[in-house]
Amino acid sequence: MEKLILNGKLIGREQASIDIEDRGYQFGDGIYEVIRVYGGRLFANEAHLRRLYSSAEKLSLDIPYTAQELTEQIEALVRGNGLDTGIVYLQFTRGAAHRKHSFPEKSETVFVAYTNELERPLHQLEHGIQAVLTEDIRWLRCDIKSLNLLGNVLAKQKAAENGCGEAVQHRGEIVTEGSSSNVFIVKNGELITHPLSNLILNGITRQVILDICEKQQLPVREETFTIRQLFDADEAFISSTTSEVMPVVQINDQKIGSGKPGAVTRKLQGYFKERMDQLTKAITTGPAE
Ligand SMILES: *Cc1c(COP(=O)(O)O)cnc(C)c1O
Numbered sequence: 001m002e003k004l005i006l007n008g009k010l011i012g013r014e015q016a017s018i019d020i021e022d023r024g025y026q027f028g029d030g031i032y033e034v035i036r037v038y039g040g041r042l043f044a045n046e047a048h049l050r051r052l053y054s055s056a057e058k059l060s061l062d063i064p065y066t067a068q069e070l071t072e073q074i075e076a077l078v079r080g081n082g083l084d085t086g087i088v089y090l091q092f093t094r095g096a097a098h099r100k101h102s103f104p105e106k107s108e109t110v111f112v113a114y115t116n117e118l119e120r121p122l123h124q125l126e127h128g129i130q131a132v133l134t135e136d137i138r139w140l141r142c143d144i145k146s147l148n149l150l151g152n153v154l155a156k157q158k159a160a161e162n163g164c165g166e167a168v169q170h171r172g173e174i175v176t177e178g179s180s181s182n183v184f185i186v187k188n189g190e191l192i193t194h195p196l197s198n199l200i201l202n203g204i205t206r207q208v209i210l211d212i213c214e215k216q217q218l219p220v221r222e223e224t225f226t227i228r229q230l231f232d233a234d235e236a237f238i239s240s241t242t243s244e245v246m247p248v249v250q251i252n253d254q255k256i257g258s259g260k261p262g263a264v265t266r267k268l269q270g271y272f273k274e275r276m277d278q279l280t281k282a283i284t285t286g287p288a289e
Pocket of ligand 1: 034145152177178179180181182201202203204205206239240241242
């Protein structure tokens with residue numbers, strides 16, 4: 001039977017229940033992470049947990065486990081479900097309490113984690129996806145990976161209704177990020193992506209890409225860019241845990257560059273794949289990452 005974690009215990013999925021007054025359910029008062037699993041191993045687990053604790057701190061949410069304890073729990077879950085290629089979803093809420101907006105005097109964090117099988121999106125990685133542009137209507141703490149996702153949901157719905165894989169959001173002239181991804185453009189061989197601020201989520205895939213660029217000495221600028229720069233770019237791609245380095249070949253009715261995945265994007269995909277392969281080939285028995 002499929003297993004999940006509820007408050008530190010590995011149990012059958014059908015045995016899990018959540019209080020209807022859970023603040024995650026009633027207020028979206030909680031945070032989450034999505035961690036990639038390749039070959040049964042967690043990709044960039046340490047970075048995900050670092051971001052998780054950072055999100056928690058920004059919301060004064062208590063996580064009653066150390067990173068080591070969480071890692072052990074998640075690894076046991078992945079093993080228990082025999083997961084090879086997929087994701088682990090982690091969610092922490094402020095727990096159940098009589099409904100009032102301000103923090104309850106007493107409530108206990110509710111922790112849920114489950115796995116899903118998910119293949120790599122090979123066809124899209126090869127051919128790229130289309131995107132729609134949409135005004136970024138989200139709140140001003142997009143640096144927190146919170147459960148409040150209505151802005152993101154509406155953006156992605158607009159993409160879906162237009163047969164597109166992602167919505168690229170902008171505040172006025174400035175492109176911020178996708179509904180669940182970061183956005184990069186390439187112009188004259190140089191990468192540009194929105195700098196870290198309250199307006200974007202500090203994507204782990206974004207971090208991996210920036211690290212690859214540093215090691216490979218590929219020029220990158222973490223600077224804002226405009227809608228006009230986006231349409232004038234030679235290449236564009238989005239990055240996320242599930243999408244990896246995903247070429248964007250068309251936005252609205254306009255092709256980006258040649259309308260095909262670009263050379264720099266391809267190169268990055270290659271380096272990204274190397275990181276994945278390093279993970280699955282690793283035979284060390286030391287602590288995970
Ligand atoms: C999760 C997320 C991302 C991508 O982050 P990864 O850690 O690379 O998966 C980007 N933007 C938003 C709004 C997100 O929720």
